[in-house]
Amino acid sequence: DKKKIPLEDFVKYATAFGLSRAVVYKIAADVHYSMKETISHKLGLLLDVPHDELITWSPNMKIYLDDDLRGFSPSRLKVLSDEMSSAGVDLQYQVYSRNGAMNVTTRYAQNRRMYLDGNFRIDTNGLPELWLISFDVINNRIDTTPTELRSFQYQLLRRVVNFAEKVGIYRINYFVTRTDSGQHKNMCVSAEETMQICKELGFKESTRCGSDSSQLHFVKTLLSY
Numbered sequence: 001d002k003k004k005i006p007l008e009d010f011v012k013y014a015t016a017f018g019l020s021r022a023v024v025y026k027i028a029a030d031v032h033y034s035m036k037e038t039i040s041h042k043l044g045l046l047l048d049v050p051h052d053e054l055i056t057w058s059p060n061m062k063i064y065l066d067d068d069l070r071g072f073s074p075s076r077l078k079v080l081s082d083e084m085s086s087a088g089v090d091l092q093y094q095v096y097s098r099n100g101a102m103n104v105t106t107r108y109a110q111n112r113r114m115y116l117d118g119n120f121r122i123d124t125n126g127l128p129e130l131w132l133i134s135f136d137v138i139n140n141r142i143d144t145t146p147t148e149l150r151s152f153q154y155q156l157l158r159r160v161v162n163f164a165e166k167v168g169i170y171r172i173n174y175f176v177t178r179t180d181s182g183q184h185k186n187m188c189v190s191a192e193e194t195m196q197i198c199k200e201l202g203f204k205e206s207t208r209c210g211s212d213s214s215q216l217h218f219v220k221t222l223l224s225y
Contacts, residue, residue: 003047010046017046071099071122076167083159083166087152089116097121113141114152127170132160135174136188146193153189154197161201165222174203174218 007028014024019042027033027043035055044051072095084091094103100122106115115138121131137153157174164172176194189197195216203218 014043014046017042019043071095072102072120073099079166080160080163083163084156087155087159089156091116109138110140113144114139114149116156122169128168129171129173130160130164130169132172132174135160138188146190149189150193150197153194154200157197158201161220161222169222171222172203172220173206174198174220176216176218177214 007025011021011024015021019039023035023039027035027039040051040055043049044054047054072093077093077095081091090107091104092107096102102120104116104118104120106112106117109115109117116136117138118135119133121133123129123131135153135157137149137156139149161172176198177191195218198218201220203220206217206219
Protein backbone atom coordinates (compact mmCIF):
# COMPACT_ATOMS: atom_id res chain seq x y z
CA ASP A 1 0.00 0.00 0.00
CA LYS A 2 2.77 2.46 0.92
CA LYS A 3 4.58 1.81 -2.36
CA LYS A 4 1.27 2.10 -4.27
CA ILE A 5 1.72 -1.24 -6.02
CA PRO A 6 -1.55 -2.87 -7.18
CA LEU A 7 -1.92 -6.18 -5.39
CA GLU A 8 -2.60 -8.08 -8.60
CA ASP A 9 0.66 -6.81 -10.10
CA PHE A 10 2.62 -7.65 -7.00
CA VAL A 11 1.18 -11.18 -6.87
CA LYS A 12 2.40 -11.85 -10.42
CA TYR A 13 5.83 -10.51 -9.50
CA ALA A 14 5.94 -12.54 -6.27
CA THR A 15 4.89 -15.83 -7.88
CA ALA A 16 7.64 -15.42 -10.47
CA PHE A 17 9.99 -15.12 -7.50
CA GLY A 18 8.77 -18.42 -6.04
CA LEU A 19 6.06 -17.32 -3.62
CA SER A 20 2.60 -18.86 -3.52
CA ARG A 21 -0.31 -16.77 -4.79
CA ALA A 22 -2.44 -17.98 -1.89
CA VAL A 23 0.16 -17.01 0.71
CA VAL A 24 0.64 -13.52 -0.74
CA TYR A 25 -3.12 -12.89 -0.74
CA LYS A 26 -3.41 -14.16 2.84
CA ILE A 27 -0.61 -11.85 3.99
CA ALA A 28 -2.19 -8.90 2.21
CA ALA A 29 -5.54 -9.61 3.86
CA ASP A 30 -4.28 -10.15 7.41
CA VAL A 31 -1.72 -7.90 9.10
CA HIS A 32 -1.37 -10.53 11.83
CA TYR A 33 -0.55 -13.35 9.42
CA SER A 34 2.17 -15.59 10.85
CA MET A 35 4.72 -16.36 8.14
CA LYS A 36 7.95 -18.29 7.91
CA GLU A 37 11.17 -16.30 7.94
CA THR A 38 12.02 -17.48 4.42
CA ILE A 39 8.80 -15.90 3.15
CA SER A 40 9.31 -12.61 4.99
CA HIS A 41 12.88 -12.48 3.64
CA LYS A 42 11.65 -12.84 0.04
CA LEU A 43 8.98 -10.20 0.58
CA GLY A 44 11.57 -7.80 1.96
CA LEU A 45 13.73 -8.28 -1.13
CA LEU A 46 10.80 -7.87 -3.51
CA LEU A 47 9.57 -4.70 -1.82
CA ASP A 48 13.05 -3.37 -1.10
CA VAL A 49 12.10 -2.89 2.56
CA PRO A 50 14.33 -3.69 5.57
CA HIS A 51 13.25 -6.89 7.27
CA ASP A 52 12.68 -5.20 10.64
CA GLU A 53 10.44 -2.61 8.98
CA LEU A 54 8.43 -5.19 7.10
CA ILE A 55 7.50 -7.39 10.06
CA THR A 56 7.30 -7.22 13.84
CA TRP A 57 7.35 -10.00 16.38
CA SER A 58 4.14 -10.19 18.39
CA PRO A 59 2.89 -12.64 20.98
CA ASN A 60 -0.09 -14.93 20.65
CA MET A 61 -2.34 -12.59 22.60
CA LYS A 62 -4.81 -15.30 23.53
CA ILE A 63 -2.02 -17.03 25.44
CA TYR A 64 -0.43 -13.84 26.70
CA LEU A 65 -3.64 -12.38 28.14
CA ASP A 66 -4.57 -15.63 29.86
CA ASP A 67 -4.43 -14.79 33.59
CA ASP A 68 -3.02 -18.25 34.26
CA LEU A 69 0.20 -17.21 32.56
CA ARG A 70 0.78 -14.49 35.13
CA GLY A 71 1.87 -16.95 37.74
CA PHE A 72 2.38 -20.57 38.66
CA SER A 73 -1.31 -21.47 38.77
CA PRO A 74 -2.54 -25.04 39.32
CA SER A 75 -3.19 -25.51 35.60
CA ARG A 76 0.33 -24.36 34.70
CA LEU A 77 1.88 -26.54 37.38
CA LYS A 78 -0.02 -29.52 36.02
CA VAL A 79 1.67 -28.96 32.65
CA LEU A 80 5.06 -28.94 34.38
CA SER A 81 4.20 -32.01 36.46
CA ASP A 82 3.06 -33.92 33.38
CA GLU A 83 6.31 -33.09 31.61
CA MET A 84 8.42 -34.20 34.57
CA SER A 85 6.45 -37.40 35.10
CA SER A 86 7.65 -38.56 31.68
CA ALA A 87 11.14 -38.58 33.24
CA GLY A 88 9.88 -40.46 36.28
CA VAL A 89 10.02 -37.36 38.50
CA ASP A 90 7.25 -36.27 40.87
CA LEU A 91 7.66 -32.63 41.89
CA GLN A 92 6.31 -30.59 44.77
CA TYR A 93 5.97 -26.82 44.72
CA GLN A 94 6.05 -24.01 47.26
CA VAL A 95 4.48 -21.07 45.43
CA TYR A 96 4.78 -17.53 46.80
CA SER A 97 4.95 -13.85 45.81
CA ARG A 98 1.45 -13.77 44.27
CA ASN A 99 2.14 -16.92 42.26
CA GLY A 100 5.13 -15.28 40.59
CA ALA A 101 7.82 -17.43 42.22
CA MET A 102 8.19 -20.91 43.62
CA ASN A 103 10.61 -23.31 45.20
CA VAL A 104 10.68 -26.65 43.40
CA THR A 105 11.91 -29.98 44.66
CA THR A 106 11.40 -33.66 43.97
CA ARG A 107 8.73 -35.21 46.19
CA TYR A 108 10.25 -37.43 48.90
CA ALA A 109 13.64 -36.11 47.81
CA GLN A 110 15.65 -37.77 50.56
CA ASN A 111 14.48 -41.19 49.36
CA ARG A 112 15.70 -40.63 45.80
CA ARG A 113 19.11 -41.33 44.29
CA MET A 114 19.01 -37.87 42.71
CA TYR A 115 16.58 -35.00 43.11
CA LEU A 116 15.87 -31.53 41.78
CA ASP A 117 16.20 -28.47 43.99
CA GLY A 118 15.30 -25.22 42.28
CA ASN A 119 13.74 -21.79 42.34
CA PHE A 120 11.63 -20.60 39.38
CA ARG A 121 10.08 -17.21 38.65
CA ILE A 122 7.80 -15.82 35.96
CA ASP A 123 8.16 -12.20 34.88
CA THR A 124 5.30 -10.65 32.90
CA ASN A 125 6.35 -6.99 32.88
CA GLY A 126 6.88 -7.40 29.15
CA LEU A 127 6.68 -10.60 27.16
CA PRO A 128 6.50 -13.47 29.68
CA GLU A 129 9.87 -14.84 30.76
CA LEU A 130 10.76 -17.82 32.93
CA TRP A 131 13.72 -17.32 35.27
CA LEU A 132 15.57 -20.33 36.64
CA ILE A 133 17.26 -18.72 39.61
CA SER A 134 18.53 -22.11 40.75
CA PHE A 135 18.24 -25.50 39.10
CA ASP A 136 20.36 -28.05 40.91
CA VAL A 137 20.36 -31.82 40.66
CA ILE A 138 21.50 -33.20 44.02
CA ASN A 139 23.13 -36.60 44.46
CA ASN A 140 21.93 -38.71 47.40
CA ARG A 141 24.04 -41.84 46.88
CA ILE A 142 27.76 -42.54 46.87
CA ASP A 143 27.47 -44.91 43.90
CA THR A 144 25.82 -42.38 41.54
CA THR A 145 28.09 -41.65 38.58
CA PRO A 146 28.74 -38.21 37.04
CA THR A 147 27.21 -39.53 33.82
CA GLU A 148 23.95 -40.37 35.61
CA LEU A 149 23.82 -36.92 37.21
CA ARG A 150 24.47 -35.18 33.92
CA SER A 151 21.85 -37.23 32.06
CA PHE A 152 19.29 -36.53 34.77
CA GLN A 153 19.89 -32.77 34.69
CA TYR A 154 19.74 -32.73 30.90
CA GLN A 155 16.40 -34.56 30.92
CA LEU A 156 14.89 -32.25 33.54
CA LEU A 157 16.03 -29.04 31.86
CA ARG A 158 14.73 -30.29 28.51
CA ARG A 159 11.32 -30.84 30.08
CA VAL A 160 11.32 -27.35 31.57
CA VAL A 161 11.89 -26.04 28.05
CA ASN A 162 8.92 -28.12 26.85
CA PHE A 163 6.80 -26.72 29.68
CA ALA A 164 7.76 -23.14 28.82
CA GLU A 165 6.84 -23.64 25.17
CA LYS A 166 3.46 -25.13 26.07
CA VAL A 167 2.40 -22.30 28.39
CA GLY A 168 3.54 -19.51 26.07
CA ILE A 169 6.77 -18.36 27.68
CA TYR A 170 8.78 -16.07 25.39
CA ARG A 171 12.23 -16.54 26.90
CA ILE A 172 13.97 -18.70 29.51
CA ASN A 173 16.74 -17.21 31.65
CA TYR A 174 19.01 -19.65 33.47
CA PHE A 175 21.76 -18.65 35.88
CA VAL A 176 24.71 -21.02 36.21
CA THR A 177 27.35 -20.68 38.93
CA ARG A 178 30.77 -20.28 37.33
CA THR A 179 32.68 -22.48 39.78
CA ASP A 180 31.80 -25.42 41.99
CA SER A 181 31.70 -24.73 45.72
CA GLY A 182 33.41 -27.17 48.06
CA GLN A 183 30.06 -27.96 49.65
CA HIS A 184 28.46 -29.08 46.40
CA LYS A 185 31.50 -30.37 44.50
CA ASN A 186 30.52 -34.04 44.83
CA MET A 187 26.78 -33.50 45.06
CA CYS A 188 25.80 -31.66 41.89
CA VAL A 189 26.51 -31.62 38.18
CA SER A 190 29.67 -29.60 37.65
CA ALA A 191 29.47 -26.01 36.43
CA GLU A 192 31.34 -26.98 33.26
CA GLU A 193 28.90 -29.81 32.49
CA THR A 194 25.90 -27.58 33.24
CA MET A 195 27.13 -24.97 30.78
CA GLN A 196 27.59 -27.69 28.15
CA ILE A 197 24.03 -28.94 28.78
CA CYS A 198 22.75 -25.40 28.24
CA LYS A 199 24.49 -25.18 24.88
CA GLU A 200 23.19 -28.59 23.80
CA LEU A 201 19.64 -27.45 24.53
CA GLY A 202 20.01 -24.25 22.52
CA PHE A 203 20.73 -21.77 25.31
CA LYS A 204 23.13 -18.96 24.52
CA GLU A 205 25.36 -17.10 26.94
CA SER A 206 24.00 -13.62 27.55
CA THR A 207 25.43 -10.31 28.70
CA ARG A 208 22.06 -9.04 29.93
CA CYS A 209 22.00 -7.58 33.41
CA GLY A 210 20.88 -9.72 36.32
CA SER A 211 23.86 -11.96 36.93
CA ASP A 212 26.95 -11.21 39.00
CA SER A 213 30.62 -12.13 38.71
CA SER A 214 29.99 -15.59 40.19
CA GLN A 215 27.30 -16.49 37.62
CA LEU A 216 26.83 -16.96 33.91
CA HIS A 217 23.51 -16.01 32.37
CA PHE A 218 22.13 -18.35 29.70
CA VAL A 219 19.11 -17.46 27.58
CA LYS A 220 16.85 -19.45 25.28
CA THR A 221 14.28 -17.58 23.20
CA LEU A 222 11.37 -19.81 22.26
CA LEU A 223 9.64 -19.78 18.89
CA SER A 224 6.02 -19.57 20.06
CA TYR A 225 5.71 -15.93 18.95
